[in-house]
Structure formats: C-alpha cells, structure tokens
Amino acid sequence: MVDDGTGLMVETRGLVKRYGKFTAVDHLDLRVRKGEIYGLLGPNGAGKTTTIKMLCGLLKISGGEAHINGKQVPDGRIAAEVGYMPQETALYPGLSVHQNLAFFGSIFGLTRREIEVREKTLLEFIGLPEWRNEMVGNLSGGMKHRVSLACALVHMPPLLLLDEPTVGVDPELRVSFWDYFNEIKNRGRTIVITTHYMDEANRCDRIGFMHDGHLIAEGKPDELLSLTGCACLEDAFMSFSAGGREEAER
C-alpha cells in the first residue's frame, strides 16, 4: 500500500501478541491514513479485537511496534487522542445518559460547561436528545449502542477505535450507524472499525482481511474484488484465506 500523502494515523510494524504458545496477532503491518474509515474484517478469533486492544493500550504488545498519530504505543498522551468503543455497550446502567456522558467527559478533564455543549451536539447526532435523563438500563439495545458511541466521541478524539460496534444491532440501525460513521469521517476524524459483517466492508474506504492473526489482504473494497475476480467480499475473503498469506501479499 502506498501512502497517498495525507499521513498515517495508525501504523503497526510486525505487531505480535502472544498468549503463552498461542499467537493471536502475528507480525501485523497496518497503515491507516488520517481521515479514512478502515475496516478490519475477519471471522471470530482472527485477531481483530486483540489488535484494537493493543492499539488502545489495553493489552501489552508482545513484539513489533504500533504508532498512533506519530506516538509509539504505549504512551500516556495517546489515550486523549483515541475514542474507544468496546464490543459490549460498556455503560453504567444505573446512571442516566447524561451522567454516563458526563463521567467519560470528566475523565478527559472536560469542564461542566464543555460537557454540556458537547452533550447537546452528541445527543442530537445520535438522535436521542429527549432521552438525556433516562437511566441507561431502561434503554433498548440499539439506544445503548448509540450512547456508547457518543461516550467514545465526547472528548472529540481524532481517532475512533470501534470494536464490532454493530454486533447485535438490527439492520435498520446498522445503516444509521454507518451514516454516523461517515459523518464523523467527514468531520476529519479517522475510524478503525472491526466487523465480521462482510456487507459492512463495502462502506469502508479501505479494508484489511485478518485470518489467524495475519493480515492476508488489504486495499479498497473494489480493488480486492478485482484482485480475486469475486463478486462479493465474502467470496474474496474466502479466496484470500484459502490462497494463504503469500498469495494475498503477491
């Protein structure tokens, strides 16, 4: 892959994560450009979540290195530049929508006034302004996902790391989530998103196929389709995973 000159938001070189003898991520070389939506795709156990967690500093790196916005992971300054949305909704059900947003905002040192302003914008953005004072525990699953996204955005990070944000979300809401992601991208932010829904891959600027801890292919969706001659990305993935890593790199 050639850097188009916009600069890299995420770069990993030979990134490795081992659990004892098991290698979850194996020499991963990843380059995510600033302002793009990059999709990490692959089946369960491919190493997508492990990669995201290493980038967040939630897991120690066993080998290689990772850089975010020019800073090498781990670096205390990185956290303020990253908005992380885990697979679980990861909210406090006993707190209201406002209290959850206020808590995650205050962690990043936002003042009460700043939180108020951002909360108003974010609740409009996710379409839940009237639910501000509702306990999160009383919200539907889809609403919780939207609030979770808002919590990841509250400190306006330049990079969003979204770990399977659409799992368990109904198809209609998934579409609106991608509208949110595109709008976030249009505001100049970078998004790295993991998913195992191949139909979502078409919405990414670029995607990386992961299999058994390896990045087996990377490129724009239409590039990967033309490389394999497949009609859909699901078939393209199967083609790359069957052909092995060497073929994908060739």
Added chain:
Amino acid sequence: MKMPRFLTVTKRVFMDLKNDKRSLALIVIAPIFVMFVFGLAFSGEVKNIKVVVVDLDEGAAGVSSAPLPEKIISNLDEEVLELEYADGREAALEMVENGEAYAAVIFPPDLTSSALSGMADGSPASPVSIELLLDRSNINVANAVTKEFNDALLATVEEAGMGMPVKVDATAVFGENAKFMDFFVPGIMAFAVYMITTLLTLVTFVGERTSGTLQRMLATTLKERDIVLGYAAAFSLIGIGQAILLLLVGILVFDVTVVGNVLLAFLVIALLAIVSQALGILLSSTARREAQAIQVLPFVILPAFLLAGIFWPIEAIPAWLRPLSYLVPPTYAVDASRAVMLKGWGMGKIWIDIVALVAMAAFFLFLAVLSLRTRKD
C-alpha cells in the same frame, strides 16, 4: 483548580449509589440490622434459666432470722434464674435429665445449723455443701448458674456477718459500668464496614469487568491506580458514614458510652474500609460472574467473624490459631476502635493498630492495582 482524575471515579461511584436504592439500603440498613440482631439476641447475658430448688434445710434452733436457703435465694438475680421447686433430690435430678431445667440446687437439712454453729462461740463453721446438679452440655448456661449461686452465697455470708477473711476488691481502671453493648459496638462497627465494603466492591467490580466499563476506563487517560484510588476514596467516606450511623444508633438506642475521641475511631474505620475495598477489587479478579464472586465471600467474612475479636477477646482463641487473627484486617480495627471508645486511648497508644492497617491498605491497594495491570498480559 482541576479535580484529580481519581475523584471522577469517586464521584461516579456516589452517582451510581444514589440511583441504586438497593445498594444504598445495604449500606444504610444492613449495619443497623446487624447491630440490632446481634445487640439484642447476642447480648452476652444469659437470662431466664430454669433451675429446680430442693430446700431440705431444717433451720437452726434459737435463730430467729430466716433460714440460709431463703437468704441465698433472695440474693439470686431473678432475671437470670427462673426458680421452680421440687420435693426431693430424685425429682429434681429427673427434671434436669428430662431437659425441663438446666440445674437443680439441693440445700441440705443441716445447712443453716452447720453454717451458723460457729457464730455463737466464734469457732469456724462446720463444713457443709450445697449440691448443684448441672446440665453442662450448655457451658454458657452452666457457668452462669454457678456464678449466680457463688455470688448469692458470698452476699449471704457477708450479710450474716461471716465475712471472708480475704476478699478481692476490684476497681475498674477502664469501662466502669461498661455493658456488653459498649464492648460490642466497636466490634460490630468494624465488622459491618468490612463485610459490606468488601461485598459491594467485589460485586460492583465484577460488574465493571463483565460489562466492559473497566476496559473502557482503562482505554482513557485514567490509570489503574486512579480507578483503585477512586474506589478507595468513595468507600472510605461510605465507611465513615456507616460508622457515624452505627455509633448514633449505639448511643441513642443501646445507651453506649464513648469515652474517647470518636474522630480517631472514624479514622480507623476509614482505613479498614480502604483495606476492604482493595480486597474486594483483588478478589473480583478471581470471578467471571457475580455468582462466582459471592462464592468467595465466606472465606473473607467467616475468618473476620470468628477471629477478629468482635464477640470474644483474641485471648479466648486457641494459641495455635491466634496468629491467623493477626492476618484478618478487622482485628486491628476492632482493637483500635474499642481502645479509643472504651478506654479513651489516643494515637500514642493505638499506633501499632494504625500502622498495621496502613500497611495492609498499602499492600492490598498495590495488589489491586497489580491485578488490573496483569489483565494486559
């Protein structure tokens, strides 16, 4: 001024509690409930023990005053012993054997005459025995009956002018007029704070782990130590609140006397709360679900319940088991708060307990932080 990061966690814990009526009830009502249950049911005083009396005493010729059995019985505490009368030794023994009474006392026919025989000429009284048949299967009750009769006998002998040549003259250095509740309140205060803080932190933190909020926090600018310190600050304040509440109930309902500086006792309780919450966080790493967390609790609660000196002094625990008492955090809090509240001791005399609690707090806080860090491996 910018708020320290860990205080955002403290604030969040309080927000959560404010909305969670069940946990709030656990914090406020459970300690008071524990105090009432133990304070009323386990007062340490045995009452209404059924004792059968067989009075065979024939009195003494030429003595106008009441026979000795009557005098002894009049010196018994009616609240402690509930007397019934039987005609003979066999009938009384049968009642004890059938479980209808805990003890039988048999006053012999020559009790008064023998005891008073020496009074007239100044010679020592003839030896005579009052027989006490005891059900010693309940040692507390048996001891209480024996003590009651010994005390009553001593009082009767003194009233009759047959004073003991040597007697013990006890003066209270501490705890003049102290009741069992005075001894018990500092213990139950420490126990309630330890139990509830460990339980709440354990369950809350398993929730933090399973819901993903812990990961989310750790992906922010918060460090592991901020989270642990945030919880420590919240639960030490809650611990102080519980201690104030328990003390108020103790004073207003149970008429507990406090002679020392209560603020020092609160400091001790706050330290114990910090140890307890760190222990809760540490234990939460062993559980994947709340149900698993609860399984750990007996190993935390029972040693404290039995070995920390809450109900009986540590000296009453077998010597080989005693070292374990010193591994249980509430032991130091019970000892220190009791010394402050009952004896009026200050920091100069309880510093060993404080040092032990501070060391335990530092040790468990360190391990709690470490347990969060090892998640990254």
